[in-house]
Every structure is written in structure tokens, then in C-alpha cells.
Amino acid sequence: MERNQNIEKRILWVAERLFLEKGFSGTSTTEIAKAVGCNQTLIHYYFRTKEKLFWDVFAPKMEQVVEYLDAPLDEEKDFLKKLGNIIEFYFGMLELDERLAPFIVNELIMHPSRWDMFRRRFLRSESRSSAFNRFEAMVKEEIDKGTIRNVEAIDLVLDIMSLTISSFIVAPLGFAKGECDSDERRAYLTGRMEDIKALVINGLRP
Amino acid sequence: MERNQNIEKRILWVAERLFLEKGFSGTSTTEIAKAVGCNQTLIHYYFRTKEKLFWDVFAPKMEQVVEYLDAPLDEEKDFLKKLGNIIEFYFGMLELDERLAPFIVNELIMHPSRWDMFRRRFLRSESRSSAFNRFEAMVKEEIDKGTIRNVEAIDLVLDIMSLTISSFIVAPLGFAKGECDSDERRAYLTGRMEDIKALVINGLRP
């Protein structure tokens, strides 16, 4: 009884887990059904197609992320410290779930068009209120003040995202020292984070 | 006649192309056979399994890359200029084939163990002659001389590789300005390269 209530929600939970672990194409509806403990056809009953199930799982998450991106922009006054906070914030977000970074990159490569919506929302230039536009304004202000060298905000964001995400891709490969247990992993990521903060902040000096 | 000679080699060529374009799991032996213009069973006749075909295609390439990595280490005397050369060298290597970066990252995520061999060869600590060990020695020397801040060579390599590879992942997404034709793409990548050189070289100042 308890297990059978809200099968629709349980399908969403299980699908999220499996999609994160094995990607969209690596996960079958049969497998999701087995993990839920229901019949495979039930997934099609509730969600019609695997593609729609994917969207129903991840569209809300993507909305959430876009909203969260504002947070680290308000925390500090000093721009370089703010930048440090942004890097820590990204690390924190990806550390919440170690499957996140590989999942994002993999889906980005395999199904680029899936992210059009997300990219447009993130970069939207009509609205001055988006996180990116606020960040861009800050960067320009600092360049004018002469506190940092001339740089495009979008490049800076890409630098930070690339360095952050790749740390999580590389971490499970034991690129550091032999294989990683969970504590070593955490230590490795903290080390990478400090290195990236140093690189980015140092690299912006005029 | 001409088409039918050296079917084994033609399978290797076609497999390389398709694996690069659609990844290992995204490519079927049936598809390879169709592109070669031969029967699907012939692929298994020559290579027995899809997995072994994959290795026969890419193991030689990986050897080649490990050997090439030495080249940019010899070009310049000044370390920071050498670093610029290394970044240009990586960009040049990935620009040879735009499918390379997504392929590498995708296979890295989906089949991490496939790269153990490559990583071990690249980082091999027994031999002082590997590209990485030579680079590590140079970094330490520069730190001692005080020309750069204290940094781990492996972090520096990861920073450069992450920034370079991610530029190629992001480029086809039209992250820059609308959609990309081939000239725009090239311009975008050159811009990214200069940005990365500035970031890394600037970021190493003591």
C-alpha cells in the first residue's frame, strides 16, 4: 500500500536517480520500472514518452538553478571576494551531488539542443535582472575602476564553470594520487577549488 | 574492386569516424558496416567484438598523442612563453578535428576505465622522460627562481586542459553570439585561446 501510493512521484524520483547515474540514453524505461517496482507500461501511461519523462524530471531543476545563481552576487562588496564566493558557490552546488557534473556535460554533448532553453534563460539580454546581466555590469564597473584587467564577462563565467565542472569530472578518475575514497575526494576537490580561486583572482589583475 | 580491397582498413577508418561523431555506445556495428558497404558480420570476422574494434582504432592514436606532448616543451626558453606555446599546441591539436574534444570527454565520463592506460602513461613517474615529468621539473625550477607563484604542476596541466577542452565543447553551442558558422567558430576559439593564455599566465604571477 505505502509503496504503491504516488507511483507517479516515485517514477520521477527513480528516473532522476537513474538519469543522473547513467544518462538519458543509458537508462531504459524497463530499468526505471524495475527499480520502482512497477510495470514498464505504467511509465508510458503516466508520461507517454521517455523524452517527456526526462523533461518532467529536469525542467523544474533547471528553473531552480537559474534562480539560485543570483545568490552569490549579493554576498560581498569587494568584487574579487565576490568572485571567490561565486567559485565556492559553484563548487558547493556540484558537491551536493557528485553525479551532477558528469551528467550535465554528457547531456550537453549528446543532446545540445536540450540546453537551448536553459542557455537562453541564463543569458537573456532583455532583462537586466538575470544573474548573468548583473554579473556583466559588475565586471564592467570593475574594469572602469581599474581594479581588474579588461575581460569579457562571458569568458570569465566560462572559465569559472569549465574549471569547476572539470574538477568534478576528473576527481573520480583518481587523477590526484591513486584511487579516491570519499575523504580523499573531498580533500582533492577543496584543493582544486583553492587553486582555481587563486588562478582566476590572480589572473584578473590589471 | 578498388573499394573491396583492404576492407579491414576501411572498417577501421569508418569506425574511427563514426565513434568520433556519435561515441562508442551511439555507434552500432550494423551502421559501420553500412557505411563501409559490407556485411555486418564481416566486422566481427575481423575484430571479433565491438570493444576490440574500438581499441584497435584508438590505442595507436593515444600512443601518438603521448609522444606528441613532448614537442611544445622544447620550443622556448622563457617559461611563460613556453606555457603560451603549450596552450596554443593543445588548441591546435583539438582544432585538427572538432569532434575530438566532445568525444574525449564523453568517453571519459561513460567509460572511465578505458583511460587508465592513457593516464598512467601520461603521468608515469618512473621515467623522468615523460612529458609530464619534464613539465613538472620546469615548474619547480620556476617556483624556486621566484618567477611564478607556488603551484602544483598537475593542477596547472588540469587547468589548461579543462579550459582548452571546454572551449571546444561550448563552441558548437553558439554560446558566443547566436549560431556559429565555421569562420565565426574559428574566431571564437581564437578569442577563447587568447583569454585562456592571459588568464593562466597572469594567474601564475607570484
Next chain:
DNA sequence: GTCTATAAGGAGATAGAC
């Protein structure tokens, strides 16, 4: 060497009974 035929299994999706 190259083919046909086929095994053995997995995928996503639908029809229709209950």
C-alpha cells in the same frame, strides 16, 4: 573472405483486459 540466416536479447510504445 564474404555471404545468408538466425540466435538471443533489449529497446520504446500500444491495445485491451481487468
Next chain:
DNA sequence: GTCTATCTCCTTATAGAC
């Protein structure tokens, strides 16, 4: 809502004729 049965298609791989 949930099930069984089934369709259609595709996958890797093998046996055996030629």
C-alpha cells in the same frame, strides 16, 4: 490505475554455406 500480451525495431554475435 495497473496489468498481460504483443508489436516493431534494433542491437551484438555466431553457425555454416559458398
